[in-house]
């Protein structure tokens with residue numbers, strides 16, 4: 001009897017094993033066969049067989065470097081999954097991301113971890129992971145409205161007090177030492193600054209990381225939460241299983257709880273400022289919708305709005321400090337502009353008495369060629385979303401034909417395509433010479449050299465393809481917060497260079513660690529440090545400049 005049962009179990013086990021082995025073998029055979037619709041595109045065999053390899057690379061955090069190496073080896077179209085391509089051909093960008101583009105791809109099914117209770121029944125978390133174009137357009141409307149010209153001016157007013165705060169802290173660090181030289185990890189301060197400012201814009205000012213440190217471990221929880229989804233995005237079916245495993249999903253659960261608490265606190269505030277959710281609720285035209293809008297977008301606002309800006313700003317500073325001639329040139333432009341326009345140094349004690357709280361400087365900053373060239377060049381070399389702009393043909397469309405003058409791809413429904421900014425931005429066809437070097441001059445209409453032996457680019461003819469520059473992506477699903485991000489970066493860089501002379505702290509700085517420790521987790525995370533020595537310049541006291 002027992003023997004009989006054992007035999008039945010054994011033969012059932014064998015039958016199942018055989019079935020799955022045959023099934024697996026046929027799947028692999030099909031994926032590698034010439035009849036697969038993506039068969040003609042080159043790529044590593046392992047990636048043609050399974051996306052688990054991409055998940056493994058993502059686990060190490062070096063997808064951006066890996067993708068660049070793939071394109072260097074295989075060319076402008078690479079097969080990076082059984083049903084997925086990557087392209088570095090700029091001619092395809094409008095047809096993939098742009099006005100004639102496609103909906104978001106399956107990557108977003110694998111990133112969908114963050115449902116609040118209210119969203120659990122839906123097939124999306126917030127605007128960012130919606131795959132249906134019509135629904136996306138509907139959810140995107142309040143975001144577009146909230147980042148139109150007038151609301152952004154309201155956010156600009158929230159920015160100045162945070163700029164003043166970070167300058168005061170840094171100045172205090174300098175003056176605390178007898179030699180007037182402060183030693184700080186600028187990456188940490190920039191990160192706290194960006195987080196605090198996003199708290200002001202979205203939640204009425206609830207984060208105080210610059211003042212109190214990360215006592216709620218919000219930066220830590222955000223990073224931990226985003227780590228897992230950066231891996232599962234490659235294998236959406238795994239994420240569906242994991243979503244229901246509380247132990248695995250712990251970090252995300254903590255982060256959701258944190259965001260929902262902040263959202264509710266913002267909703268219950270008596271005195272509401274004209275912040276992001278004020279403008280989003282206004283745009284919806286329905287007072288009842290305020291709470292759902294805040295709750296469903298809270299997490300997105302924190303992640304999209306703080307991490308990206310702090311990463312970009314830190315990278316720009318890293319590049320400036322690595323290229324002192326560029327730092328000096330930027331400082332000269334900032335000094336001249338501040339003095340010409342009577343902009344206070346923003347460092348409180350000396351100039352803030354005469355500083356109008358209604359003053360906005362973005363208009364001035366937006367016309368500073370070198371400041372904007374530096375920001376562009378930073379985002380070119382280190383785009384905050386380096387590899388994961390993925391799109392797929394719409395359901396029921398049958399597929400999409402992509403065509404340039406020399407190339408064409410037919411992408412059948414069920415397949416996806418990625419446009420990796422990190423690869424395109426370093427492609428010598430679009431940015432030359434020296435696509436891997438920091439040369440802000442390539443963005444100037446008529447490049448002039450940085451003095452003191454920097455990038456002598458006066459005689460250089462630059463190829464700078466603006467249509468291959470996509471740090472904020474393009475099209476209907478591009479970055480909603482771009483206008484705010486740009487203003488924030490301009491203000492902080494101008495304020496820092498106006499008030500401080502900075503250098504790497506050579507005693508503790510290891511030149512390669514910044515780039516080596518960078519991790520591609522959908523958005524790029526800076527895991528390295530930026531140890532800096534800084535000296536307060538005291539410009540306000542010297543020039544006595546005031547707001548006109």
Ligand code: HEM
Nearest residue numbers: 128304305308309312384385472473477478479480481485
């Ligand atoms: C330097 C800073 C930033 C960079 C480089 C950046 C870049 C991006 C990129 C590449 C996307 C993906 C678009 C796509 O899939 O095609 C995106 C989406 C998004 N970003 Fe940003 N971003 C930045 C700052 C911000 C800020 C400050 C906010 C404000 C909250 C924001 C809000 C959003 C939102 C809401 C989306 C989703 C848009 C949608 O799916 O329709 N971003 N961002």
